[in-house]
Amino acid sequence: MTLTEALQERLVEVRRHLHRHPELSGEEIETTAYIRQQLLAAEIRILDTPQLKTGIIAEIGSANGPIVALRGDIDALPVQEETGLPFASEIPGKMHACGHDFHTASLLGAAYLLKQQEDQLSGKVRLIFQPAEEKAKGAQQVIAAGALEGVSAVFGLHNKPDLPVGTIGVKEGALMAAADGFRVDVRGKGTHAAVPEAGLDPIVIAAHIITALQSIVSRSISAQDSAVISVTQLNSGHVWNVIPDLARLEGTIRTFDENVRRHVRQQFEQVTHGVASAFGGTVTVKWIDGPPPIHNDAEWVPVVEQAVQAAGLQTIVPAVSPASEDFSFYQQEVPGVFLFVGTSGPQEWHHPAFDVDEQALSSTAAVLAQTAQHALNKLSSSNNVRV
Structure with missing residues (x-):
């Protein structure tokens, strides 16, 4: 041998x-x-x-x-x-x-x-x-x-x-890639599902945030660079006939450059807060810092x-x-x-x-x-x- x-x-x-x-x-x-x-x-x-x-x-x-x-x-x-x-x-x-x-x-x-x-x-x-x-x-x-x-x-x-x-x-x-996790708490006002006008639906706000986040990559990142934003969880509510107070988004961002990484996170904060504010709600963003x-x-x-x-x-x-x-x-x-x-x-x-x-x-x-x-x-x- x-x-x-x-x-x-x-x-x-x-x-x-x-x-x-x-x-x-x-x-x-x-x-x-x-x-x-x-x-x-x-x-x-x-x-x-x-x-x-x-x-x-x-x-x-x-x-x-x-x-x-x-x-x-x-x-x-x-x-x-x-x-x-x-x-x-x-x-x-x-x-x-x-x-x-x-x-x-x-x-x-x-x-x-x-x-x-x-x-x-x-x-x-x-x-x-x-x-x-x-x-x-x-x-x-x-x-x-x-x-x-x-x-x-x-x-x-x-x-x-x-x-x-x-x-x-x-x-x-x-x-x-760098991998950063995020958790976004979207706060509205709960109410009976039959009278949504009496509350502020955080699920609707969360849905608009998810859609708006995709514009960061398509409209804020150069075609010479790359980034991925993935919302992997959306959790809200407990029963079928109540609009809840809170919706939570979780997911990950992947980037290959530290400057792009910082820019995407800044844009993420701006988009989430801006969309929530437009509907009258608020958000709290928590970052889970991953490897560079x-x-x-x-x-x-x-x-x-x-x-x-x-x-x-x-x-x-x-x-x-x-x-x-x-x-x-x-x-x-x-x-x-x-x-x-x-x-x-x-x-x-x-x-x-x-x-x-x-x-x-x-x-x-x-x-x-x-x-x-x-x-x-x-x-x-x-x-x-x-x-």
């Missing part, structure tokens, strides 16, 4: 163990313990982060020289699995339906490869096994725990079911492309995704690149039948390891080290 075959076999074992035992955001106790066990068995040092309930940070390499970071997420989703796999989730209502088991196994694989070459590294590689990505909370937690201290560049990945195994999507600039856009650093994209080539895979320029990822919080602190890994999946993220082609495991581990090595070499030669 070759080293690649042995690594592939080991990573399949790791991925399937994690897939059988999914844990939701903030609950990754056993997952963290399992990762710790694997790292200790490989004699990889683990950093002391008592403030982290779940998740783990480790390091490989010399005490001297630059530091780069590799990040993988570890949490699962509240989804009932419908894959029929022999290693399907053993926990009802929980599933690795976004492939974070694949990410964790790939990052462990990169750790194994880097450990074998530890004495040849021109610096340190920090390994971030991040919790709570699905709730967009984990990145900020590990950053607060010191994950990026001294780090000059950070790299992350996400499987991409619609890309074939053997391809890596690498793109400069915007790759994934993923924006890949132009200086570091070529380093990833070189690493992909060295690993024997093909780079492609992927389409941007309107989904969001809290890896963007790292990029607000240090330059970084987020890549898409082709996994030839049968379904998209978050689907009950989601799966990945495990043939991509060892090659993904190789890409991550090569990326870290190339990044350290670049930093060592340029003396562009963050302190």
Whole structure:
């Protein structure tokens, strides 16, 4: 058995163990313990982060020289699995339906490869096994725990079911969207349904707000930019013959540029308040701030492309995704690149039948390891080290 075959076999074992035992955001106790066990068995040092309930940070390499970071997420989703796999989730209502088991196994694989070459590294590689990505909370937690201290560049990945195994999507600039949630409370005046003139119908106001919101994208955003406003919930009333006092709208806004993001939110406030005022009602807008856009650093994209080539895979320029990822919080602190890994999946993220082609495991581990090595070499030669 070759080293690649042995690594592939080991990573399949790791991925399937994690897939059988999914844990939701903030609950990754056993997952963290399992990762710790694997790292200790490989004699990889683990950093002391008592403030982290779940998740783990480790390091490989010399005490001297630059530091780069590799990040993988570890949490699962509240989804009932419908894959029929022999290693399907053993926990009802929980599933690795976004492939974070694949990410964790790939990052462990990169750790194994880097450990074998530890004495040849021109610096340190920090390994971030991040919790709570699905709730967009984990990145900020590990950053607060010191994950990026001294780090000059950070790299992350996400499987991409619609890309074939053997391809890596690498793109400069915007790759994934910012995601902001909203809740709008529309207040009117309740009355009997037979005499609407005696009250102020918040449902009618809410309906006009929903329609007016769509004009923000069509009439306030340049055709060269993009944004999506989706109202996903409208709740109001309790009985069939009473006009209520309150209607509530909830939904999400997706944008790829921070300036567009701010503009859309300003327009959103203006439209909701303006429409409600025109009807004599009032609104209260509450924002649920999500991750900013993923924006890949132009200086570091070529380093990833070189690493992909060295690993024997093909780079492609992927389409941007309107989904969001809290890896963007790292990029607000240090330059970084987020890549898409082709996994030839049968379904998209978050689907009950989601799966990945495990043939991509060892090659993904190789890409991550090569990326870290190339990044350290670049930093060592340029003396562009963050302190």
